[in-house]
Amino acid sequence: MAQQQPVDGIPTATLKPRKAQPLYGRHPWALHSAFDQIDDSAANGDIVQLVGDHGRFVAYGVVNRQSRINARLYSWDADQPLTDDFWKRKLAAAIDCRRQLGLFHETAGCRLVYSEADGLSGLIVDYFAGHVVLQINALAMEKRLDVIVAALNELIAPKSIAVRGEAGIQKAEGITVEAAVLQGEVPTDPIYISENGIEFELDLSGGQKTGFYLDQRENRVAAAKYFSGRRVLDMFCYSGGFSLAAAKLGGASEVIGIDGSDRAIELARRNAARNGVTNARFESVDAFDHLKAQVDAGEKYDAVILDPPKFTKTRRNINEALKAYFHVNRQGVNLLNPGGILVTCSCSGNVSREDFQMTLLGVAQKSGRDIQILEQRAAAIDHPTLVTCPETQYLKCFICRVE
CATH class of the missing domain: 3.30.750.80 (RNA methyltransferase domain (HRMD) like)
Known part of the structure; x- marks a missing residue:
């Protein structure tokens, strides 16, 4: 592509030498450290054009000096302004x-x-x-x-x-x-969505995030095919997504769903009843305490699903997050019969896929159990990964066999 020149009449944000390359490469975040100067005429929230230190047009973005991301970029074509x-x-x-x-x-x-x-x-x-x-x-x-x-x-x-x-x-x-x-009007009465032939109740007036965890849609089906005839423990089950897939689609003999939220468990029970699922039951109890209690009691399952909440939102706490993932997965493995299935997930974007896999390596070594990764999966297809912004790939879902 020919070099594009800055456009007259649009405030300019000038990048420092050698800071423009990732942005020419279409990464959408320009951090505070990348800028030499931003025109004073551009207020926070205004459109700016980013220019390299040699005067070449880079992209159109929106400035926000209050944020660590000083500008978010949306168009790399000088002929496509942000109208x-x-x-x-x-x-x-x-x-x-x-x-x-x-x-x-x-x-x-x-x-x-x-x-x-x-x-x-x-x-x-x-x-x-x-x-x-x-x-x-x-x-x-x-x-x-x-x-x-x-x-x-x-x-x-x-x-x-x-x-x-x-x-x-x-x-x-x-x-x-x-x-x-x-x-x-956002309905105060429940509404229902259909996912993989299962109906789920949603409370849009007070659900978590935007109401439902959409990002595990395909992973629920993928995991279900391993559960035929198995006794399944679904930890951090929320409204029963994995549990109902295991029971209804996977043919599990028994499914126990655990979550610390009374509201979530009541919702999971209603979802089970609505779908005619009788081989799943749900308990409201602290999930971390329950894992330890089950291990101490010598309980065994044929499959364990671990889909915990995000353990870190920043890079500063990655080591603590990895310790938490190790602890949860070690207990999950301890609950599995030989040949059992472990479905383990991380939605912490700052924890890389490689680090998550290394956590499982540590679990295998400390437990003396072989862990075979059968499938490595990511978020659902309506949560695509932009190759120029690897941060869009946050969800890890490993389906494993544990000897």
Whole structure:
């Protein structure tokens, strides 16, 4: 591609020498340390054009001096500025992708927009049977919320649109948008989505994150095929996603789902009843305490599923997170009969796939058990990995056989 020149009339953000290469390479985050100068005329939330130290156009982005990510990048073509039409085209492309994948339909639960992976850094759009829930994780998206809502109305005409956010991210980004219903009425009664032939109840008025863990959709089916006739323990089960797949799709003889949330367990029980599942039961108890108690009691299972919450949100705590993953997986392995199946997951994006596998190596060595990885899996297909932004690959799911 020929070198592009800066565009007149758009504030400029000049990069330091040797800092532009990852951004020429289409990584969407320009950190504070990358900049030599940002035009004072550009307020936080405004569009800027990034320019290399030799004056070459790099990309269009949105500036936010309050964030460690001083600019989020969205277009690497000088002829494609960040207009309202640009944002609409990006949303349309993401939604069309889900349609082509067969995920977007009347009773669907799917992620329509996955932030950087869909070229919309800082925006997540989840769809639940006609209702839309937004996560605004960047000032760039908060400033364009009206444009996003208008485009979604034109593209899919949702029954309702609600917005949510995470306190830590909002503080880091200087976001002020509060959890709210932006349009329509979020149902106070349960709604239902269909996933792999199983119906799940959702409470959009108070569910975790945007209401349901969509990222394990394909992993639930993949794991289920190993469970025929097996006694299965599903730890951190939330509303029973893996449990019901194991019981209904996998033909498990018995499934025990454990979660520390009373509300989640009640939801899991209702989901089981709705789907006519009688070979699964659920208990509300601290999952970490339960693992230890089961090991101390000498309990044994033919399969153990470990899908714990995120153990770290920062790089500073990686070592502590790895110790936690080791501890949980060591106990899971101790509960398995020879030839048992271990399904173990990590949603901590700062823990690499390699580090997670090395944790299993440590478990194998300390337990004296052979662990064979049968499948290495990632997030569902509506959570794609952008090759120029490896941070979009956060979920690890290993299906293992333990001798």
